[in-house]
Amino acid sequence: MKTPSIIIADDHPLILKGLEDFLKERHYNVLDSAKNGKQAYQLIEDLQPDIAILDIQMPYLTGLQIAEKCKNNEFNTKIIIITFEKDESIYNQAKSLGIYGYVLKEFALTEIENCIASILENTSYFSPELLSHLEKEQVPEELKLLTPTEKEVLKLTAKNKTAKEIGDILFVSNRTIEKHKSNISKKLKLECKHTSLALFAKEIEPYLE
Amino acid sequence: MKTPSIIIADDHPLILKGLEDFLKERHYNVLDSAKNGKQAYQLIEDLQPDIAILDIQMPYLTGLQIAEKCKNNEFNTKIIIITFEKDESIYNQAKSLGIYGYVLKEFALTEIENCIASILENTSYFSPELLSHLEKEQVPEELKLLTPTEKEVLKLTAKNKTAKEIGDILFVSNRTIEKHKSNISKKLKLECKHTSLALFAKEIEPYLE
DNA sequence: CAAACAATACGTAGAACTACGTATTTTTAC
DNA sequence: GTAAAAATACGTAGTTCTACGTATTGTTTG
Known part of the structure; x- marks a missing residue:
């Protein structure tokens, strides 16, 4: 896997554009993009990309629900979550679904590259910054x-x-x-x-x- | 004001990139960008752009605080807010500060163009969609x-x-x-x-x- | 199969809240 | 400047919650 095929999904036009432009500038192979969960899953099913970069909060299907369906269907697509969600419980949920990366939207763009680079070596990537940014469940x-x-x-x-x-x-x-x-x-x-x-x-x- | 000078600010790298790329593709004159409120205000002070497109939630200074300072200093820079905030009270607060546009981040990119186009005619722009997306204060x-x-x-x-x-x-x-x-x-x-x-x-x- | 824990239920006494009044003084508004 | 609204305060009676007990019956679990 030298130049991984990628699909991306986010329901916020600005973010989707930012992500797509960034990846294309860095010469990644972005096959297509989706603006909701249903579209995103369709793309994964049809194109079987190496990597899917997904938001969590999306209409119809969340990024986590997509990850679950991919796992159940034994798709080879590796999933990176890019989200605002700082809830530790959501992060744990994501991890248990076997995702390969969890990047907060406030992080620098280079974090996305780090993540993809790790996946090329077949290892998951979780930023060292991440843990300090997650908000613990209290009470x-x-x-x-x-x-x-x-x-x-x-x-x-x-x-x-x-x-x-x-x-x-x-x-x-x-x-x-x-x-x-x-x-x-x-x-x-x-x-x-x-x-x-x-x-x-x-x-x-x-x-x- | 044919090609207005613009500065932009957002603390989320992805969004900042999305916004900057979009505006440049459409041949707007983007002077500079900032990734927090302090930087953004500095840019406005130094460059006196025609338009500043600002996020609300930013470190050091919020977009609304910047709008207030601009108003007090009688700067001519016209302010467009681009935000996730759906709280009606925040929207009202923004309006009372004399901003020229309020665009939700979930809106299509064309809304930003509509907004800039209105400002070229010296009128403010608030999407017809906006009101139905705002969440009323209940209770x-x-x-x-x-x-x-x-x-x-x-x-x-x-x-x-x-x-x-x-x-x-x-x-x-x-x-x-x-x-x-x-x-x-x-x-x-x-x-x-x-x-x-x-x-x-x-x-x-x-x-x- | 014990020991620990959980769930069940009662007695008594006191504190706080509620309802339904009445009533005076102060403040607000036309 | 008067009428309405708000804030003040009390009486009485009844309900509920709390505290402090005790005590029996199941259920876990090592």
């Missing part, structure tokens, strides 16, 4: 202390259910729910106030599955 | 019903303060705070539960100034 530390039932109680508490209502939903006594709440507060060392648990529940609601 | 409807003190009470309630504590902070009786809470609940027709107000407060906390 879950506290949630790990809680049992599934306790999380369920939190979830319903965040939805403004009383202990009685939660008990009815889970077919247990309101006293049991009160005990769960008490245990949660103790574990997490919440303030001894009426609304502490509800406010905490509301705060971490997004992280409760 | 405030309910908040408009509340008095300043009531909002203050909500703010402190969201921070898990009791009526007594809020009273101490605002130098009034806890009974007064309870009355405020009661009035809020009545106005907003909240459920008659202990945690309703706290959870509501937490929900709209971001909109309380």
Whole structure:
């Protein structure tokens, strides 16, 4: 693989143009480009390029969904993700799909070249800068202390259910729910106030599955 | 002004390249480019271009801060904002700073040309698409019903303060705070539960100034 | 098969919030 | 300058949440 064939995809016209121009200037073999996920997957299927450089957020199919389909179909196309996403969980998800590179859009263009160069040697590339730019998932530390039932109680508490209502939903006594709440507060060392648990529940609601 | 002089600025290399290439291909007179706000302002000051095309989110100075400084210094440079920001409030802020165009990065490249063409005729340009893409600020409807003190009470309630504590902070009786809470609940027709107000407060906390 | 953990449930007491009032003073607005 | 709105404060009663217990029954897991 001397001059790898490449397809690219991004739904932002400016970025797609920037990427395409850059690659062509450097004499890469850009077969075609797509402006959404469906088009991109079609290109991969039809052209079987060596490399696909994909955005994550795209209409119809995300870059990760494309990576998954390629993996399932055992395509040989190697995938580089170029994205704004700094979420560590998304990065981990990408890695588990066997992608060959993960480049943040704020990185210099040379990072893209580094990445392609690595792939020519059949090794994946993750910028040393990357790890310091990723944003760690916070909060879950506290949630790990809680049992599934306790999380369920939190979830319903965040939805403004009383202990009685939660008990009815889970077919247990309101006293049991009160005990769960008490245990949660103790574990997490919440303030001894009426609304502490509800406010905490509301705060971490997004992280409760 | 036949061939306007232009400077551009964006902290994302890919976008900066896309924009610069595009403009040069179309034979615009691109004097220079900057990759952060400070550089961009320097360019405007030094080169006094006819047009500056700026991103909002940039290190050191945002595009809006640059627009403000240009306005205060009575520079003649006309400003076009190119951004991801769909917040209506940011759009309104931009408009009040007298910018000549507001283009979303997801828009086609021709929108940029339309914008420049309008400026050549000394009129501002806002894409008809724009309004449907902007995300309205929601919620405030309910908040408009509340008095300043009531909002203050909500703010402190969201921070898990009791009526007594809020009273101490605002130098009034806890009974007064309870009355405020009661009035809020009545106005907003909240459920008659202990945690309703706290959870509501937490929900709209971001909109309380 | 124990020991640890999780889930279940109750007793009692107190604190905070809620609802429904009334009522006075201050501020805002026409 | 008066009427409306907002802010102040209290009474009473009822509900819910919390804290501090105790205690039984399952479920994991080494």
